[in-house]
Amino acid sequence: MNKVMSNxxxxxxxxxxxxILIGILIFIPLILTAYYGLMDWDGIGTMxxxxxxNYINAxxxxxxxxSAWHSSLLAVFSTLSLGVYLAISMILASKIKGSDLLRKxxxxxxxxxxxxxxxxxxxxxxxxxxxxxxxxxxxxxxxxPNWLSDPDIVLYAIFIPILWQYAGFYILIYxxxxxxxxxxxxxxxxxxxxxxxxxxxxxxxxxIKGVVKVTVVLAIVGSLKYFDLIYVMTGGGPNGASEVxxxxxxxxxxSTNDFGYGSAIGFLLLIITLIVTVIVRKLTADEEELQY
Amino acid sequence: MSKKAVTLLVMFLTLGLFVAGCGDEETGSxxxxxxxxxKFMHLWPEGSSAEHNRIVKDIIADFEEENDGVTxxxxxxxxxxxxxxxxxxxxxxxxxxxxxxxxxxxxxPYVEGGKFASLDDIVEGDLEDTFVEGTTEAYSxxxxxxxxxxxxxxxxxxxxxxxFDEYGLEEPETYxxxxxxxxxxxxxxxxxxxxxNKDRWTGSLWYMYFADRIAGPGALTExxxxxxxxxxxxxxxxxxxxQNLVDMDAFNSGFNGxxxxxxxxxxxxxxxxxxxxATWDLPNYxxxxxxxxxxxxSVGYFDFPTVEGEGDMxxxxxxxxxxxxxxxxxxxxxxAKDFASFFVEQWGEKSVTEAxxxxxxxxxxxxxxxxxxxxEVLNDLNNASNITLxxxxxxxxxxxxxxxxxxxxxxxNEITPEDFAEAHEEALSEEE
Numbered sequence: 001m002n003k004v005m006s007n008x009x010x011x012x013x014x015x016x017x018x019x020i021l022i023g024i025l026i027f028i029p030l031i032l033t034a035y036y037g038l039m040d041w042d043g044i045g046t047m048x049x050x051x052x053x054n055y056i057n058a059x060x061x062x063x064x065x066x067s068a069w070h071s072s073l074l075a076v077f078s079t080l081s082l083g084v085y086l087a088i089s090m091i092l093a094s095k096i097k098g099s100d101l102l103r104k105x106x107x108x109x110x111x112x113x114x115x116x117x118x119x120x121x122x123x124x125x126x127x128x129x130x131x132x133x134x135x136x137x138x139x140x141x142x143x144x145p146n147w148l149s150d151p152d153i154v155l156y157a158i159f160i161p162i163l164w165q166y167a168g169f170y171i172l173i174y175x176x177x178x179x180x181x182x183x184x185x186x187x188x189x190x191x192x193x194x195x196x197x198x199x200x201x202x203x204x205x206x207x208i209k210g211v212v213k214v215t216v217v218l219a220i221v222g223s224l225k226y227f228d229l230i231y232v233m234t235g236g237g238p239n240g241a242s243e244v245x246x247x248x249x250x251x252x253x254x255s256t257n258d259f260g261y262g263s264a265i266g267f268l269l270l271i272i273t274l275i276v277t278v279i280v281r282k283l284t285a286d287e288e289e290l291q292y
Numbered sequence: 293m294s295k296k297a298v299t300l301l302v303m304f305l306t307l308g309l310f311v312a313g314c315g316d317e318e319t320g321s322x323x324x325x326x327x328x329x330x331k332f333m334h335l336w337p338e339g340s341s342a343e344h345n346r347i348v349k350d351i352i353a354d355f356e357e358e359n360d361g362v363t364x365x366x367x368x369x370x371x372x373x374x375x376x377x378x379x380x381x382x383x384x385x386x387x388x389x390x391x392x393x394x395x396x397x398x399x400x401p402y403v404e405g406g407k408f409a410s411l412d413d414i415v416e417g418d419l420e421d422t423f424v425e426g427t428t429e430a431y432s433x434x435x436x437x438x439x440x441x442x443x444x445x446x447x448x449x450x451x452x453x454x455x456f457d458e459y460g461l462e463e464p465e466t467y468x469x470x471x472x473x474x475x476x477x478x479x480x481x482x483x484x485x486x487x488x489n490k491d492r493w494t495g496s497l498w499y500m501y502f503a504d505r506i507a508g509p510g511a512l513t514e515x516x517x518x519x520x521x522x523x524x525x526x527x528x529x530x531x532x533x534x535q536n537l538v539d540m541d542a543f544n545s546g547f548n549g550x551x552x553x554x555x556x557x558x559x560x561x562x563x564x565x566x567x568x569x570a571t572w573d574l575p576n577y578x579x580x581x582x583x584x585x586x587x588x589x590s591v592g593y594f595d596f597p598t599v600e601g602e603g604d605m606x607x608x609x610x611x612x613x614x615x616x617x618x619x620x621x622x623x624x625x626x627x628a629k630d631f632a633s634f635f636v637e638q639w640g641e642k643s644v645t646e647a648x649x650x651x652x653x654x655x656x657x658x659x660x661x662x663x664x665x666x667x668e669v670l671n672d673l674n675n676a677s678n679i680t681l682x683x684x685x686x687x688x689x690x691x692x693x694x695x696x697x698x699x700x701x702x703x704x705n706e707i708t709p710e711d712f713a714e715a716h717e718e719a720l721s722e723e724e
Contacts, residue, residue: 148549
């Protein structure tokens with residue numbers, strides 16, 4: 001085996017299939033998207049080169065920045081919710097009764113497809129027949145909100161199912177990480193008189209720091225490019241009140257037939273996500289990697 | 293030795309098949325006399341549109357019988373796939389000889405790219421006076437017709453007679469009566485009108501009717517084409533009336549977040565008394581066996597009322613569905629045109645009696661065995677003074693998107709009628 005690996009050409013041959021696939025499926029479309037962004041193109045007729053006009057328009061497009069603001073809000077909320085998930089996982093990992101069952105319950109939303117979740121929550125949010133408003137009426141709220149049609153509320157209403165959808169995923173990751181902490185460490189701390197809260201803060205948290213960092217990046221990047229539930233539940237409406245970057249891109253490219261401009265927005269979305277990822281990694285960078 | 297022989301044999305056989313395959317194709321087209329094959333693509337697969345599919349098959353069979361030597365090569369795709377494939381075929385210049393297209397905005401890029409053939413000779417020749425007023429215009433670009441309309445839908449207010457009877461209400465003929473109906477219903481805790489404005493074009497229908505009645509039939513089209521203005525007092529008033537209706541609680545709550553499907557189910561479950569929708573929904577209120585008979589019997593419709601004595605109740609908001617195009621680069625253009633015009637002639641009566649489609653060609657309802665509501669609608673169409681094409685279909689896709697978003701904002705009381713008008717003018721002026 002060592003002999004094979006010492007031959008540079010063999011290494012090249014081994015990584016080639018994966019490289020070609022990634023190249024064809026990811027990098028070439030990416031470059032093409034950036035290229036289409038330079039064109040005035042409706043997706044059917046001939047392309048016309050217009051230089052950076054699409055990108056310049058996008059940077060000045062109020063609707064684009066509105067959608068970017070909505071995406072960032074989602075990123076903030078997803079990151080904050082990680083704290084809650086971490087707390088839940090700590091409780092689950094501390095061998096309470098029924099933790100196995102609870103873990104499975106939290107995981108269920110992850111097993112549903114996005115469209116099914118969207119349909120479910122559309123029903124929940126229905127202003128007249130929905131479970132939520134029926135409940136509010138029953139406990140005496142006279143005019144329950146119109147969750148998906150009030151421009152001031154819709155964005156936050158739609159965040160609820162989005163966060164709910166991914167709760168199980170993060171809880172699962174944290175749970176696995178917490179289970180990896182050697183029991184002896186916690187035992188020792190307990191003998192030294194540490195309270196459960198001290199154990200959580202001073203021992204468990206530092207030990208799973210690496211995992212937490214990864215989830216923060218996942219949550220932020222995932223939020224910035226989020227699309228599914230928004231598209232199905234409101235389509236970005238009413239009047240753009242719940243538009244996020246990805247849904248705005250889709251709308252431009254496919255509903256208004258402005259493929260060039262849509263591509264430009266798509267490429268900007270990639271750039272923004274890249275920049276944010278780098279910043280987040282820098283902020284959470286750590287000189288000394290903890291080991292146990 | 294024998295192994296080699298077998299391999300050789302297999303090789304030759306494969307080769308033989310290959311050659312024979314090629315040969316067949318050549319003789320295939322050669323066999324049929326003059327040897328003309330017209331490629332035809334449509335979007336009604338057997339599974340989802342059984343009746344449509346069967347009618348098309350019948351028409352093709354009849355055409356082939358009448359025109360010896362011409363064969364129709366058929367390809368069927370479902371709606372979305374059809375759109376995708378048409379786009380791909382068009383970029384490689386391989387459009388079918390005859391195919392289906394949607395009106396105005398959808399076909400414009402194809403016409404500008406020189407992909408569709410002019411059909412003026414058919415519309416002014418063989419098929420003169422065949423189509424309902426205003427339908428071929430939807431398929432015209434700069435005065436030339438590029439499509440033969442097959443379907444036509446007009447919007448009407450459908451209402452639940454049972455609920456109307458309960459409160460002693462009658463079909464309103466003026467806007468004042470209409471408001472009284474709404475008030476009575478709202479005071480009695482009923483939802484007067486079901487509206488699913490998440491889809492946006494649903495709200496646009498209301499605005500369009502107000503525009504039609506207050507500013508006159510041509511006003512909206514003129515404003516879109518730049519000959520008039522959305523800021524005119526009449527069109528601004530139309531937007532204002534929309535907000536008046538919203539303030540009267542005429543619509544179900546949260547309409548901006550509900551889809552048209554959800555609004556429809558409210559109407560069909562008798563949770564709302566009225567519902568403005570186009571005639572593509574007619575089967576639900578007449579022939580569809582999945583809907584309880586009792587409900588179907590209780591549904592009636594009325595034309596949008598006049599407003600302040602103005603407006604013509606024979607003027608409708610509506611639009612054609614799909615139509616036929618002939619490819620500009622077709623090698624058998626003459627045959628393709630013959631087929632398209634034959635198709636339209638046959639389609640009219642067959643489509644309405646067998647598939648419940650309101651055709652864009654004129655038919656005589658009295659001679660056909662149809663549910664009452666169909667007869668009424670067809671009579672309306674034959675007497676129609678004007679059909680204003682759906683605003684979002686008329687506009688280019690960019691402007692349409694602004695229009696639809698503005699509709700949501702208008703209904704949501706986020707903007708004033710003046711803002712609404714300004715936004716339209718701005719979007720339309722960017723076009724030029």
